[in-house]
Amino acid sequence: QDKLTVLLDWFVNPDHAPLYVAREMGYFRDAGLEVEMIAPADPNDPPKLVAAGRADLAISYQPQLQMQAAEGLPLTRIGTLVATPLNTVVVLADGPVKSIADLKGRKVGYSVGGLEDALLGAMLENAGLKLSDVELVNVNFSLSPALLSGQVDAVVGAYRNFELNQLDIEGKAGRAFYPEEHGVPPYDELVIVANREKAADPRLPRFLDAVERGTLYLMNHPDESWKLFVKANPELDDELNRRAWRDTLPRFAHSPAALDARRYERFARFLKERELIGEVPRLADYAVELR
Amino acid sequence: MHDLVRPTESARLPSIGVRIERARLTYGGVRLFDGLDFELEGGRCTCLLGPSGVGKTTLLRLIAGLADPEPPTVLAAEDGKPLDGRVAYMAQQDLLLPWLGALDNVLLGPRLRGEAVGAALVDRARGLLDAVGLGDRLQARPAELSGGMRQRVALARTLMEDRPVVLMDEPFSALDAITRLRLQELAAGLLAGRTVLLVTHDPLEALRIGHRIHVMAGQPAEIGPAISPEGSPPRPADDPALLVRQAELLRRLSS
Amino acid sequence: MHDLVRPTESARLPSIGVRIERARLTYGGVRLFDGLDFELEGGRCTCLLGPSGVGKTTLLRLIAGLADPEPPTVLAAEDGKPLDGRVAYMAQQDLLLPWLGALDNVLLGPRLRGEAVGAALVDRARGLLDAVGLGDRLQARPAELSGGMRQRVALARTLMEDRPVVLMDEPFSALDAITRLRLQELAAGLLAGRTVLLVTHDPLEALRIGHRIHVMAGQPAEIGPAISPEGSPPRPADDPALLVRQAELLRRLSS
Amino acid sequence: MMRAVRPMVRPLVTAAVLIAAWQALVWATGVPRFILPDPARVAMALWERAGLIGYHALFTIGEILGGLALGVVLGAATALTLSYFRPARRWLMPVLVFSQAIPVFALAPLLVLWLGYGMASKVAMATLIIYFPVTSAFFDGLRRTEPGWLDLARTMGGSRWSTLVRIRLPAALPAFASGLRVATAVAPIGAVVGEWVGASAGLGYLMLHANGRMQVDLMFAALLTLAAIAVALYFAVDALLRRALPWQPDNNPDEERD
């Protein structure tokens, strides 16, 4: 059994379902791997630690990866976990904001991830506004509470599978504006990154195969998978996670190891346009399809 | 004598006697007092002598209301009113506040009582410090004063209090013989007509300024009968009659 | 006299004289000493009297190496070696450590020097406390002791030190006349053969236990010529010759 | 009888009053339950998830105790160094203050890189938080020694070391106790912040987790547990300190007799 350390992007949540299903179903064991999963508190840390050689793999985000690659971090994507964006701009359905253009002059809360203001800027420009037409407030830990309690009129960085359900459970309907429908190129929300120098590590293809098996089992047996998931994480057994689970299912990458090169290049150009990166890094330097 | 240091109304202060009866007090299982009776005659100076550790300070504190006597102790003023607010107390340690200069230390009483400290009070405090020989060290902090100087500031502070009952615990112990004589006279003059209890280790001092002198001894402590020297204090230090009395006192002390 | 309290080797201690020359010291712009000369005769007890605030304590601290004199001050022992480690110092305040009991306070010196505190030392400390009348309060913390008791503990601690030069600042000031006489005798006995400087305010005390007696006065302070009473200390307190000398001393003090 | 019962009753009454105040706050301000849930809800979470909370609490208690022990030892050692070496004081003090101003998220990757995701990085973080109050208070105490005692020690021929052990240290104990009290009160938050560095157990982890997933009841239940640990620890240390320093005056104005 080879040991493999995976740093999650954040605390365990249904986005990580394929990993947990693979573990609970014994797919990792079958692949000769003993996988340890660790949750950090700051999503920015895991890629750094993988780049520094402290862990084998990290779950990160495609935009972050591209920014990190542009900063010269020796990271490379080896797989995809969630293959669509999850990020959205969310407002209350019964609030005054019916379209992106209605955000003019309003307060928008965000949690500093590095990307959110760029996303919002692109969406606003798509609607004929500028980023300076809204007031941005970093609300860090509490996107939904800030929105629900009327502290802000909209939040960016809310996940479509989570925050919308959260609002709903609290009895308020939310309205989501999807970035990919408002001028932002599509991207992979969750990717699996490894240290570039160690991309040839023979454990990695085995790991991806196990994740793929996990994903497929998950899609074939959603209810059994849920049971496996909450058995491993009993604290997640609640209404919100149940709903998030359901909403996340269709978004998992059906073929985790596959790389859509154009998608990455398109998004890299977007990042450069938004001045989040200085130069468009070479794709081969930060994303591979393992063989 | 400085006129300033004597408050104008002092002549009108009524003299009150103080009586303590059946006093009982225990420290750590040891009965310090048990059925102790003692009386301060109104308007007179009572001196208390006795071996170290016999309980003189404790008795003073008891009268000042600072010790917790046990029943059936009775502490009463002659006029039946409580003693609170009518006692000035000078402790065995100087207890000067280190952050205040000499003058401000002397003015502590009025300030604590929230009295308006006007020119009159300040002048009186100055006068008292001058009288104890510290007229040129008004601003000096305690740390800059010698032991005897600190004791003199504490004495000035006590005299500033202008109370009908004055309790003093070895007020001159750190002073040289000459300064001591001068300050004994000063105190005797300023405190004339008050009820004074003065603890001292110097028999001659007691004989010079006491109307009545008691010796405390034993465990539990007992207070012996009064010696009342002739004449009125302050008596001259070289009075031969005092020397005779001194021998008697020493005899009582050593018994 | 208790045998225990006298360390066995004390007889062998060499007696060293101490000389201080052209001492100069300024406090806040005031010259306390300027060209002061003073000598402690080896093996003798020198007593120092003087008005409060004249600088007695400061001089003592200077000899103990605790004050910073200015040039051209010279401080020297007769044998030419430095005084460090050969001086015992008893300050005007008792300076007992509040967290230690009486016995532990007396044992502070050996402990500070890292000596092994065995039964012999403990017995000697006990003996000293017993000799100062505190044999039954060995464990009492300073806060539980009367002022005079605290002074006695400090005295015992100083005697415990067993140094050839002993400096004591008003060591008996808080004691009653009888205890004082007893402890003067005890100290005189235990310190016989040592070089002692004793500051006191009591002329009789100086006359009883001093070989040489000096009066300090003035500003800057000057030290007068020695008075050397006949006979060897401790002299009896009722020696009529002492009374004559006392009058002389008082005259010098008041001039 | 009454007196014997009291010490047991008071915490209960305090708790009851606090809970009532909390409930009143919730009613009065109409604060939404995803921001501040009402006591009943939290009690339920506490009850239902007792096992889970207890499991995580064990980790946090371990971190608190570890951080406290290490922080106090290091803090005391630093205070000694500071007061014993003038150069240390001049050069080290700014560094210490400097270190206080570094936010966790800047340090977290470094700590993890060097200490890993285990207990060590959390204890290090708790230590860092506890360290400064102890150092500062103890150092202040060490330099406030009554000069007369130091003179005495000097004439007695005490070495620096023995003067330290026999005089400066005991004299500084009340100040040290003061610092220790503050340290005890902040230790739990230190441990929680340490879990921020990355953890898979501990009350801080549980809270963050619950917070991130809007399990506000569970978060507050964990928070209550943490606070209870903090209060218990504080009073234990306080009682210990009082017992250890019997010579120290301890009077409160309202106990002055009139």
Add this chain to the structure above:
Amino acid sequence: MMRAVRPMVRPLVTAAVLIAAWQALVWATGVPRFILPDPARVAMALWERAGLIGYHALFTIGEILGGLALGVVLGAATALTLSYFRPARRWLMPVLVFSQAIPVFALAPLLVLWLGYGMASKVAMATLIIYFPVTSAFFDGLRRTEPGWLDLARTMGGSRWSTLVRIRLPAALPAFASGLRVATAVAPIGAVVGEWVGASAGLGYLMLHANGRMQVDLMFAALLTLAAIAVALYFAVDALLRRALPWQPDNNPDEERD
């Protein structure tokens, strides 16, 4: 001459030594630059982004000063209340300790809900962090008054209030100063944590932002600025306190003459 120059030179030398140590650490451990950049890189960021950093620093300084002022005033008031009312002491103290154990992220939504996203919520956060050290140290000082002075005040007929003002307070000032020193050192982190709660300006915000963007150089540049502010503030307060308490013994073991 030499002496006059020294106080200016020392901080520069300290800084130089620290920078050298930092560089050495980077070389020795080979820590990657995206975790700990080397000094030159950070200096560059500091220089290039001076305007940006300065702009954010102003906010943070404002928050620190506000929090410090409020925390000290509230802390002092609480200490007085605690020492003057036995009930307060019995019932309030556990609540205070309790409050210390509440992590920011639990409090943040509440604070923001009540105080908004402006300066107020950050000042509140900084206040909360400063509050306890001040309260605890001052309270300790207030109850350690020399009993003799209290006896004196009693016989002199001092009211509780005047005894407090004239005796207890000045006597507790050294302890208060001790607490204030700790408070000053933790105030900057209080402000940064406050910005964590939700902000659109301030060094904490800038750091978070830079962290998210992987601009590690900028993050460390902001961190250095914050730390410099902390050190400057600490030494200013320390100098002030020493000047304000001239009667307090202040001796260090290494200044003992041998």
